[in-house]
Amino acid sequence: MSETSPSTPNEVSGEPAPDALRRAGRFIANSFHDGRTPALWLLGILVGIVAGYGAIGLRLAIQGVEFIALADLAPHISTAAVELDPMAIILAPLAGGCIVGLLLYVGEKAKWLTETRALGIADVMEARAVRAGKMQAMPGLLSSVISAVSLGSGVSAGREGPAVHLGATLATLLCRPLGLPARAARIMLGCGAAAAVAASFNAPVAGALFAFEVILGHYALRSIAPIAAASVTGAVISRIHFGATPAFAIPEIAPASIPDMIAVVPLGVLAAGVAIPFVIGTVRGTRLVADQAGRLSWPLWALPPIGGLVVGLIGAFVPEILGVGYEATAKALAGGYGVGLLVGLILVKIAATVITLSFRFGGGVFSPSLYLGAMLGAAYGALVVGLLGEDSSGVAFFAVVGMGAVSGAVLGAPLSTTLIVFELTASYEASIALLVAVSLATVITTTVTKGSFFHKQVERHGYDLTKGNARVILQTIRARDIMTPVGKNERLGEMDEPHVYEDDYLGRVMGFFSAEKLDGAPVRTRSGEQPIVGYISKADAHAAYARALQTAHEEEHR
Structure with a gap:
């Protein structure tokens, strides 16, 4: 019997099997670069399913903790509390606080939570603006557990913020193997947020608009279809499990005079x-x-x-x-x-x-x-x-x-x-x-x-998102990203020579050139003897800034 070798033609395509797989992988990856492709729309639906069930899971987790702590389910907590012994009401948030403290301790020691706090919507906004739409899985999942224990124990806060963060985290986790470009990754963050809001309120239109207004900060045409698909999917999933009733009872509104x-x-x-x-x-x-x-x-x-x-x-x-x-x-x-x-x-x-x-x-x-x-x-x-x-x-x-x-x-x-x-x-x-x-x-x-x-x-x-992309670009691009590297045999140079460091932000570099009236400067590393590792010119800095602004402008308007 002969074994199939890597060079054996694929029976369908006639190409070697690995080549066919690589071509398929490249086709799938390239299909995500254009936000108008059906591939990204279908991915938005998939994210909507995962984020919608994430929001439902968080809601059920809160109710489960609350049933244990206060012997009732979440929508009726104040009524249940009236019938409980006051000591039970006092002890429930105290016990919840002890568990939350333990979870924060674990998150801190494991370096999952760098700030010893549960994450929320602001962290999703920061991931969109600063980290190319990428989020870490463990901080997001641990934050959801912390929020479920917190809200279930009766403390005063909301569940929508944790649901949005969980939806965005699940979107990143789902899409990570695809190696999405930054623009597509940011759209998927919006899809996760939209589905979470839609599932929480049974409001698909508002869920999509929330993603544009708060998470993405723009209404680009290429983002509309996938985010709308995710939002509608999240709302449909919520209605399948909880019906078409809103999050809380709304009385009939009489005509206004x-x-x-x-x-x-x-x-x-x-x-x-x-x-x-x-x-x-x-x-x-x-x-x-x-x-x-x-x-x-x-x-x-x-x-x-x-x-x-x-x-x-x-x-x-x-x-x-x-x-x-x-x-x-x-x-x-x-x-x-x-x-x-x-x-x-x-x-x-x-x-x-x-x-x-x-x-x-x-x-x-x-x-x-x-x-x-x-x-x-x-x-x-x-x-x-x-x-x-x-x-x-x-x-x-x-x-x-x-x-x-x-x-x-x-x-x-x-x-x-x-x-x-x-x-x-x-x-x-x-x-x-x-x-x-x-x-x-x-x-x-x-x-x-x-x-x-x-x-x-x-x-x-340190990020001011109220000033738009112009300010964020100056705070995120570093000197190492735009410098011209130098060889190992280059001189160390005099330490009193005007220079910038490789981890300096673009805003600091441009300000340095203006203050010192320089057209360029060497770039040093902060380690060891701080050798020169590159050179950056004023023209390089301004060109990088202009390119980043153009890219951001195209993303927000196309």
């Missing part, structure tokens, strides 16, 4: 008044707690039990602030709270969420911002209804508008939140009113805070 539409304008200003302290408190609270822990030589992984105890004590007296908060949000939309209690819940929810995130629990701000907006809108609506009487459409109208206005201002995503409200309510008038309110709230909030909540988080790593 002209006085109602006018009254929306002050509500937008008030929404900014809630969003601003929430964003500032969360960002500064995280930094303040970390600084204080450093002064006390207290490891960051040991913070969650402390935060859990504090949130548990608050929840024992105000159970409405526990968990994701959808039950309390739905009750506010239905007009189930008085004005005084609504105002109190806003203040306590802000405090509880700031404590939760500052003490290193996992979770997001999407659900808390919806909660705060619903409470604000319901309180404001009760006052408007008292003034207008039958001329008003009712509390639910203003509660829905407030819900979208606060969340849109916090997230920096006014269009996405408007569409989420439209898909949840099917009310055109409420969506128009919300567009007015969220525009006001977003402009005022971002003017004061200098960016959305996610932008402020990314700034911790």
Whole structure:
């Protein structure tokens, strides 16, 4: 018998088998370089399936932990807490904090979590802008476990942020063997995020728009088809398993009157008044707690039990602030709270969420911002209804508008939140009113805070995404990427000779040339005797900057 050798022709193609496989591999790889190819669309559907099931899995994991901790499932946490012994409510977040602390410790020692915290939407945005759309698997998966334990134990945060991060992580993990180019990898991040949002809210249009507005930061035509396919797929998967019902009950919205539409304008200003302290408190609270822990030589992984105890004590007296908060949000939309209690819940929810995130629990701000907006809108609506009487459409109208206005201002995503409200309510008038309110709230909030909540988080790593690609390019390209290497026999050179280092960013290199009035300089390494490893000219630096800008421009507009 003769064995088939590597040079034996393939029976179908007539080519040697390895050559046929290599050609097939090159064809598949090349097909992803053009975002309009059906291959990328089909990959978007596959990512939508994986990310959709990831969001469902996270939701079920949260409910499972909550059933163990509080003997009830997630949507009814505040009702279940009322019937529990207050000590059980206090101990549940404390125990959850101990488990989260252990997970953070493991992540820190294994070098999976470089900052001793669970990751979220801001890290997806940073991966898109800085790391060519690539994310690491273990940090993402561990962050999802941390978030499931955190939210299941009853602390105050949202599940959508962890779901988006998990969706993006799974997208990267799925596509890694394909060796996608940077543009396709970034599109797949958007696909994972879109599917996660769509699966969470049963809102496929809003899921796709969220990916464009928050993750990608542009609306390029080549990205539309794969992201739309992923978003619709995620929503379909959610509806198969949970039905077509929204994430929480929305009452029927009565037609809005002209006085109602006018009254929306002050509500937008008030929404900014809630969003601003929430964003500032969360960002500064995280930094303040970390600084204080450093002064006390207290490891960051040991913070969650402390935060859990504090949130548990608050929840024992105000159970409405526990968990994701959808039950309390739905009750506010239905007009189930008085004005005084609504105002109190806003203040306590802000405090509880700031404590939760500052003490290193996992979770997001999407659900808390919806909660705060619903409470604000319901309180404001009760006052408007008292003034207008039958001329008003009712509390639910203003509660829905407030819900979208606060969340849109916090997230920096006014269009996405408007569409989420439209898909949840099917009310055109409420969506128009919300567009007015969220525009006001977003402009005022971002003017004061200098960016959305996610932008402020990314700034911790020194990247300012509010200035667009021009600033990011200067912060990501390094001298080693554009220098002309020199041979090993080149001179070491005098150390006092003007030079740059190989790990200097492009912005520093260009600033150095301008300050020193130089047309070029040697490039040194920082190790050993710091020998010269290359040379970079001013023309090289400017040419690299121009090429990167052109590439970014083409990606955003084609």
